[in-house]
Structures are given as structure tokens and as C-alpha cells.
Amino acid sequence: MKGMIFDLKHYAVHDGPGIRVTVFFKGCPLHCLWCHNPESISPSKELMLLPNRCARCGDCxxxxxxxxxxQKTDGEVVAERSKCTLCGDCVQACPREAIQIVGWESEVDEIIKEIEKDIVFFDQSGGGVTLTGGEPLFQPQFAEALIDRLHARGIHVALDTSGYAKEDTFLKIASKSDLVLFDIKIMDEAKHRKFTGVSNSLILKNLKAINRNGETPIWIRFPLIPGVNDDPENLAQMANFLLELSQVKMINVLPYHKGGVEKFHRLGKDSEFSVYEPPSQEKIDSVIGFFREKGFKVKQGG
Ligand code: SF4
Ligand code: SF4
Known part of the structure; x- marks a missing residue:
């Protein structure tokens, strides 16, 4: 069983409890304009240029x-992506790791071997493995096979998901997970479609469905983006919706940052999001205070 991943991070402390390994699945059905991992959106490998590392030597x-x-007259490297076969010769030639091919196919066994190096940290910290992306449910068989193998080793699994998947697929994999990190972005359906490319009706339906099983704890992940979802109406609708869900144990408020804008450019894509700014600490504190007043356990970050 092979899957397409684009990163595997050791010692992660923001993607669930304890010290974790985070496995990043490539491919996502949403196209959030603020995405901070735009290399996760396409399910295929991609060429990425990192001009800040480039020595402009021309070896690539x-x-x-x-x-x-x-190369432009100033030495900046540009790619004509329609001609690129992703052969990797430029990556080998570059002395500065300024060109990368993002994404690789990996066997479940290979990932398990990498994860096993950290089992001692999981045991000491109450950690485990988090499947994220992209969207893990975009590769459901691979996600399921990985969860089964991790559970066979007694490793705690958190599923970080947008919730956008067929209900039976979502429930099957979310129910197998020990914790669901569920992204809620915008409550208004039309606005959600405008900023993410999809309706939120399936997402909210799936959240209610996993709550009904009454066994899997849920942490809500809320990317706080001024001018997009920080308005009182959105916050109130979100709180009212979540108050009905007994399995919601925590809300993680994740302040928007602009890291994704530069990454879109590295992939040869335009970002429509450069005009949006991160929230001030005052704004973050007020949103955290709002949810706390409603009775939720809230934390800044994951
Ligand atoms: S060397 Fe290969 S990977 Fe690099 S740009 Fe050319 S075709 Fe693409
Ligand atoms: S080989 Fe690397 S450092 Fe040299 S021009 Fe190409 S990307 Fe830049």
C-alpha cells in the first residue's frame, strides 16, 4: 500500500497531545485562499523553487x-512548468537545495519504520502520530492502512481533517482514530464556498455524525483570519453549533500567518491572499475569551 506524502515531521508539539510525528498527506479537496501549506493541495508531485536559497549559479x-x-537577466531562476517532467536532475545539480520536488510515494512500512524511532518519546509524553495534510481522507485506503498499523504497535493516532469526505469514508476513518482534530473555518455557507472552494454543509454534517458515535474526542481547529471569519456573527454561530456537540473537548485558535503567500509563489502560483494580515494578539485574546465565556476549553495554537 503506497500513498503520496509531502513531509514527515518528528518532535511535533502543535498537532495533538504530547510529542508526535506528523505525517503530511498530499492532496486536498479544498482550496482555502489562506492555505499555509499550498504544496499540499495538488495530489501530484510538484517542482518548488526557493529563491531565497538560490546562489544564481545556473547549474540547474x-x-x-x-x-x-x-534565468532572468538578474540571475533569478524561472520554470516553464509545462516542460518539466519532474526528472529531478536540477535538484541533484543544485548546490544549495534551492530546488525541490515536493511529494513522494511511500509505503506504509517505510513510514512505520521512521515513526518507530520516536516511540520512546510517545510513551514519555502521551504523544503519538498525527495524520494531516492536505487532507488524509483524500487517500482513504492509505490512511486506514496506516492507522491500523499504528494501532497494532499501540501508537495513539490523531486525524487532522477538513471533514470534507463522503460520510461513510469519513466515519470509518475518524472512528478508528483516537482523536479527531476537526477544522472549522467559516459558518456561512456562501462565504465558506467563496474562500475555500466548497460548501460547508457536508463538513458540518460529518462533524455532527462523528460526535454522535460518542467515543472519539474532538478538538476543533479554528484558523483565525481577520476580515474573513473573526466577525461576531461567525463566532456566535460557531459557538452555538459546537455547544450542541458533547465530544468537542477543546478549541484550538490558530492565528493566520502569511507563510503560505510566499509558498504559492514558489510553486509558480498566484496568491489571492496577500492583502490579508495576521490577527493582533489583542484580537486573538478576545476570540479566545469569547469561546472561554461560552464554556469551552481553548488554547492558542494546536
Ligand atoms: S531538470 Fe527535470 S525536474 Fe528539473 S526542471 Fe528540468 S525537467 Fe523539471
Ligand atoms: S543550481 Fe540551485 S543555486 Fe544554482 S541557480 Fe539553480 S537553484 Fe539557484
């Missing part, structure tokens, strides 16, 4: 036999 251009790379 010489290495590319398909003519996909060139």
Missing part, C-alpha cells in the same frame, strides 16, 4: 535537458 539550468528552466 544546465542540468535540465528539457529546457524547463531559464
Amino acid at each position: 539550468v544546465k542540468a535540465c535537458q528539457y529546457g524547463a528552466l531559464s
